[in-house]
Every structure is written in C-alpha cells, then in structure tokens.
Amino acid sequence: MKKIIILFYFILFLISCNHRLDKPIKSYVDSLSFLLESDSTNFMLLNQRASYYLENNSIYLAKKDIDNAFFLFKNDIGILLNRGDIYFELNQTRVSKESWQRCLKIDPNNIECRQKLTELLCIVRDQDCASMIDTLALLNQGRLDLSLIVYLKELKFYNDAIKYLNILSQDTLSQDILSLYSIIHSDTSKLNIQFDSLLAKKYFDQLMDLYPNNTQTLYNYAKFFQDIHNYKNAINYYTKAAKLDSTNKYLYYNMGFCAMQVKDYIISIDYFSKAILLDSSFLIAYHARAYLFEIINDKERAISDWKNCLLLDPSYLPAIEALSK
Numbered sequence: 484m485k486k487i488i489i490l491f492y493f494i495l496f497l498i499s500c501n502h503r504l505d506k507p508i509k510s511y512v513d514s515l516s517f518l519l520e521s522d523s524t525n526f527m528l529l530n531q532r533a534s535y536y537l538e539n540n541s542i543y544l545a546k547k548d549i550d551n552a553f554f555l556f557k558n559d560i561g562i563l564l565n566r567g568d569i570y571f572e573l574n575q576t577r578v579s580k581e582s583w584q585r586c587l588k589i590d591p592n593n594i595e596c597r598q599k600l601t602e603l604l605c606i607v608r609d610q611d612c613a614s615m616i617d618t619l620a621l622l623n624q625g626r627l628d629l630s631l632i633v634y635l636k637e638l639k640f641y642n643d644a645i646k647y648l649n650i651l652s653q654d655t656l657s658q659d660i661l662s663l664y665s666i667i668h669s670d671t672s673k674l675n676i677q678f679d680s681l682l683a684k685k686y687f688d689q690l691m692d693l694y695p696n697n698t699q700t701l702y703n704y705a706k707f708f709q710d711i712h713n714y715k716n717a718i719n720y721y722t723k724a725a726k727l728d729s730t731n732k733y734l735y736y737n738m739g740f741c742a743m744q745v746k747d748y749i750i751s752i753d754y755f756s757k758a759i760l761l762d763s764s765f766l767i768a769y770h771a772r773a774y775l776f777e778i779i780n781d782k783e784r785a786i787s788d789w790k791n792c793l794l795l796d797p798s799y800l801p802a803i804e805a806l807s808k
Contacts, residue, residue: 511535526555530562537569545569558589560596567599579603594623605634613640625650629659636667641677661690662700669707683707698728705737714741732761736768748775766795773805 515532519525529552536545549566556562567582580603586596601615616631627647635644644667652660667675669683687704694700705720721738725731739754755772759765773788785805792802 524555526552526559526562529555530559530565533565533569537565537572542569542572546573557585560586560590560593563589564595564599567603571603576603576607592622594619597622598628601631602634605631605638613638613643617643620647627651629663632663636663636670639672639674641667641670641675645677658690658694658697661686661693662703665690665700665707666703669703669710671710680707680711696727698724698731701727702731702734709737709741712744714744717741730761732758732765732768735761736765736771739768739771743771743775748779751775752779764795766792766799769795770799770801773802777805 512532512535515528515535519528519532522528529548533545533548533552536542536548546569549562549569552559552562553566563582563586567579567586570576570578570582580600583596583600583603586593587600590596597615597619601612601619603609604615605612612634616627616635619631620627625647627650629651632644632647632651635641635647644663648660648663648667652664665683665686667677668679668686671678684707687700687707690697690700691704701720701724705717705724708714708717708720718738718741721734721741725734725738728734735754735758739751739758742748742751742754752772752775755768755775758768759772762768769788769791773785773792776782776785776788789802789805792799793806796802
C-alpha cells in the first residue's frame, strides 16, 4: 500500500511540474530517488527507501538513508523501528537497542517496538529479558510469539513457558508447539518442575504420528530416553534418525554413549568411530573411544586416541593424565 501511495504522489508530482525526465523511471526505488532529488530532507521518503534497500539486501545503502532520516527527525516511530532492524543486520545491536528503547519512551504501548527490543535482549541474554517478556504479554492479552516462549525455556522459566504455551495452543496445536511441549516436559534439569515423562511421551508420540520422518523429533525423543536411562529405546530412535540423516555426528556419539552404558563396548567403539569419520576434530569422541580401548585392554589404540586428543587440544588434561601412567 505504501508503494502505491508513493507512486501515486510521484505521478501527481510529474503532472504538476510538467517535468521531462532524462532517465526513465522503472521501479519503486527509482520513483523514491527521483522525489528525493528535489526534496532531500524528506525523512519519510528516506525511511521508505531505507526499507526498500533493507528488503533487497542492500544493507549499506539502507544504513546511509536511515542515518540521514534519523539525523533529520529522531522521534519518528517508523524511523526508529527501521533503524533498529538495519543496525541489527549490521550486527550493531547497541544501536538497535537504543533505537527501540527510544521508540518505547515515545510510545510505551507500541507492541512492535517492545517485541523487537524484547527479542534482542533475549538473544544477547540480557538480565531484563524475562521481565520484558512479561510486560509484552500483559500488553498483548497474554499472547506471545513462540520464539519468546523458547527463550523462557532456555532461561529455565519453565512454568512461565508452559503458561504462555497453553495460551498459544488455544488457537492451534502446530508442530512447533507440540515440539516445545515435548522438550519442556522431557527436560530433566533439576530446576524443571514441569518434567513429566508421561506427558513428554504423549507429545512425542503425537509428533511421531503426525511427522514420522522428522529427524529433530526422532533425535529429541531418543535424547529423552537417554536422559531417563532407557538406552535401548534411545538407540532405536537414534538409529531411525540416522537413516534419515547420516551426517549428524552427535547421533553416532550419543549412540556410542548409550551402548557404552549397557557395556556393549565393541558396538560403542564402532559408533564413536563413525562420529569421528564425520568430524576428525571431534575431541570428546576420541576421548570416549580411548577410554573404551583401555577397558578392552587395547592399549596401543588407546594411546593413539589420547594422542589425537592432545593434537586437538595440547592442554587436554584427561589425555595428559592417561599418557603419564
């Protein structure tokens, strides 16, 4: 709609001026640039062109325009939103934070500014992340984007995560929502009073029925069984995941760990070896395999793997201690 309005005013401008163009106007950005030639201090046009450049990955042109727009008028909500987005793409999050904070000083109830600032604070693990999420939820009738609920889970605010997830799931029970339910209820962290193996299994089974070939779901289900020491089922689901994605070294490493726990040492060594084939710098896989070689009394190969550990990390204490015996 904004593009249509700009083009409309541009046409009126041409008619009123009876202007003859030296260069043909071929696009939306051409019309903006033409208008700015005769009105270079129009911060709204500068902001519009900055948005266009941002959308089309011309980030430094976007920065130039938004800097000029901000210099002309520092209290426009649209400019502040855009400035935050552009500087975020430039990985200059301090400027993004300042822009969105200024936006909220002008309009404390602006949901878009608050959403962007909250997401930024959560990304950089700012201590105000959780309180900003709560404020955003209050302003938005308890509704949060799933990405913010994920941050609550990562910050170990499990109860809040489930509370907001329950509200969100009233509209739809999408794959991502089911997945987050399964992850929270299967998280065995000591602080997680939402851990519930029966609920976790319920949500994992729902996901498996709906999305049987989703490798991340298979991996998460396997990790759940691993965490509750059900190593047989863990290996079963890791194996299913590996059939769909044989390039994930952690699948094989975790299978090796599970096999080691049930004392299938030769099979475990094979899994660790597959992980190492995928990543020759996989230090903890060398460590695990060296440990198993020691258990089966294959000292020569144990020494070789401990040396590989030191090649990757010369100060790796377990390898230093093992080789000094």
